[in-house]
Amino acid sequence: MPLTQRDIDREVAELREAYEASRAAGAPAVHHPARDYAPYRSSALRHPHRPLVPVEPDPETVELHGPVFGPTDVTDIDHDLTRQHTGEPLGERITVSGRLLDRAGRPVRGQLIELWQANASGRYAHLRDQHPAPLDPNFTGVGRTLTGDDGSYSFTTVKPGAYPWRNHENAWRPAHIHFSLFGTAFTQRLVTQMYFPGDPLFAHDPILQSVTDERARQALVAAYDHELSRSEWSLGYRWDIVLDGPSATWIEEGRP
Amino acid sequence: MTAPENTRDQAAADGQGPHGSEPLQPTPSHTVGPFYGYALPFPGGGDVAPANAADTVTVHGYVRDGSGAPVPDALIELWQADADGGLAGAPGSMRRDPVDGGHLGRNGVDFTGFARVPTDADGHWTARTVKPGARPGHPPYISVCVFARGLLHHLFTRVYFPEDTRAHTDDPLLASLDAERRETLLATAEGATGSYRFDIRLQGEKETVFLDFHR
Ligand SMILES: [Fe+3]
Numbered sequence: 095m096p097l098t099q100r101d102i103d104r105e106v107a108e109l110r111e112a113y114e115a116s117r118a119a120g121a122p123a124v125h126h127p128a129r130d131y132a133p134y135r136s137s138a139l140r141h142p143h144r145p146l147v148p149v150e151p152d153p154e155t156v157e158l159h160g161p162v163f164g165p166t167d168v169t170d171i172d173h174d175l176t177r178q179h180t181g182e183p184l185g186e187r188i189t190v191s192g193r194l195l196d197r198a199g200r201p202v203r204g205q206l207i208e209l210w211q212a213n214a215s216g217r218y219a220h221l222r223d224q225h226p227a228p229l230d231p232n233f234t235g236v237g238r239t240l241t242g243d244d245g246s247y248s249f250t251t252v253k254p255g256a257y258p259w260r261n262h263e264n265a266w267r268p269a270h271i272h273f274s275l276f277g278t279a280f281t282q283r284l285v286t287q288m289y290f291p292g293d294p295l296f297a298h299d300p301i302l303q304s305v306t307d308e309r310a311r312q313a314l315v316a317a318y319d320h321e322l323s324r325s326e327w328s329l330g331y332r333w334d335i336v337l338d339g340p341s342a343t344w345i346e347e348g349r350p
Numbered sequence: 351m352t353a354p355e356n357t358r359d360q361a362a363a364d365g366q367g368p369h370g371s372e373p374l375q376p377t378p379s380h381t382v383g384p385f386y387g388y389a390l391p392f393p394g395g396g397d398v399a400p401a402n403a404a405d406t407v408t409v410h411g412y413v414r415d416g417s418g419a420p421v422p423d424a425l426i427e428l429w430q431a432d433a434d435g436g437l438a439g440a441p442g443s444m445r446r447d448p449v450d451g452g453h454l455g456r457n458g459v460d461f462t463g464f465a466r467v468p469t470d471a472d473g474h475w476t477a478r479t480v481k482p483g484a485r486p487g488h489p490p491y492i493s494v495c496v497f498a499r500g501l502l503h504h505l506f507t508r509v510y511f512p513e514d515t516r517a518h519t520d521d522p523l524l525a526s527l528d529a530e531r532r533e534t535l536l537a538t539a540e541g542a543t544g545s546y547r548f549d550i551r552l553q554g555e556k557e558t559v560f561l562d563f564h565r
Contacts, residue, residue, distance in 0.1 A: 126379045127502040134381075136500030139416035140552050146505075146562035147531075149523055154485040156437060156493050157506065157563060161429055161464035164441030169451050178451070197373040210389030218385040236389040272383060274390060280429045281563040283495055285504060287380040304502050305378045313377055338376030340563055 097262035127304035163206035175251040183233035185214025185252030201245025216255030268295035279341035394455035398479035410476035416553030420473025424498040428465040435483030489517030
């Protein structure tokens with residue numbers, strides 16, 4: 095019998111209740127999703143059974159440093175996904191802006207941010223995405239930028255559509271933009287997804303719900319920011335990103 | 351705007367941490383999904399060794415899941431010291447063409463220390479690099495970050511080289527592992543000079559040792 099949305103919803107609720115009970119009993123908050131989150135079926139064979147092995151980082155640890163990127167790694171229009179073809183893409187034009195910070199609240203400067211997303215119809219420019227929604231010849235859906243001195247970034251794009259997937263029967267992903275982020279240390283590496291406020295699909299999506307902590311889940315949802323909207327041009331969303339993990343600076347100064 | 355966002359903005363406005371309060375909560379990780387393939391990989395992503403490098407090495411292997419099946423939609427990133435153990439890195443891993451916006455590839459001279467390779471339909475990946483130099487207290491190793499569809503939070507591991515036997519006894523990580531687990535972090539030297547095999551098993555038998563830096 096195929097898995098239904100109701101099956102998935104029940105599993106999601108059970109795992110969330112178990113987490114909330116552990117919190118009530120004094121367990122610390124868990125920010126990241128568990129790798130063995132059963133409602134996301136693809137995780138079943140792809141998470142380690144053994145606990146991760148803790149590494150006590152010392153200043154010589156390779157992972158406390160990280161790859162560097164610079165102006166040679168991006169072009170001037172990489173942050174504007176609406177200007178990469180001869181015509182304008184279809185959809186609702188948006189800007190997504192925010193800041194890249196470390197856990198001490200310090201701006202993470204000059205680092206590479208990459209993003210990718212489906213088009214306004216919910217289709218990726220990827221051969222294996224065969225969802226019967228139209229491709230847009232004027233939209234690829236890939237962007238890059240370097241953060242500014244204050245950790246700021248800004249992309250212009252179109253709002254992606256929701257799309258179906260095969261986790262269970264009638265499974266739909268809420269609209270989202272994939273983000274890839276580098277900090278000053280490889281330990282700060284992050285790949286994640288940004289969502290749009292008020293999406294009715296949130297409750298049904300096992301990927302978003304894999305973040306069982308309510309406050310942490312909210313941190314994945316951008317805020318509509320009217321100040322960022324541009325008259326007769328685009329709607330503005332604000333999304334700040336906080337990188338986890340120690341860096342060489344963190345070791346020198348003690349934990350934040 | 352929610353309360354956590356406000357706290358974050360305030361701390362950021364100060365340009366420093368929120369003194370006397372909790373650190374900001376990190377943005378949660380999510381899976382890379384199935385469709386990163388037209389966005390993240392770039393031509394020459396695994397060709398880390400500059401064209402003029404004297405001793406290049408090939409590091410390659412398969413990624414397998416808990417059933418032993420190949421993982422054809424994993425993304426492997428490597429970060430390593432240069433041949434002298436230096437970690438300065440260099441920009442230009444994904445150097446872009448300002449004329450047509452395409453990828454130019456590396457400049458052939460600078461060693462950036464960074465590789466990014468998607469697995470192929472066999473779950474296989476390859477990088478051509480230079481053997482990193484040792485860092486004080488550590489034998490040479492390449493740091494590995496694994497992303498995949500189905501993996502909600504990336505995994506870190508390390509490639510150590512089999513010939514550095516003596517230095518391995520002093521390495522804090524290797525010394526902390528029993529022989530069977532330690533073996534998963536050691537590449538195997540192959541027939542061809544400078545060719546090393548390093549398989550990544552996400553789950554189950556001979557499961558690769560994955561690392562946690564967050565303590
Ligand atoms: Fe997606």
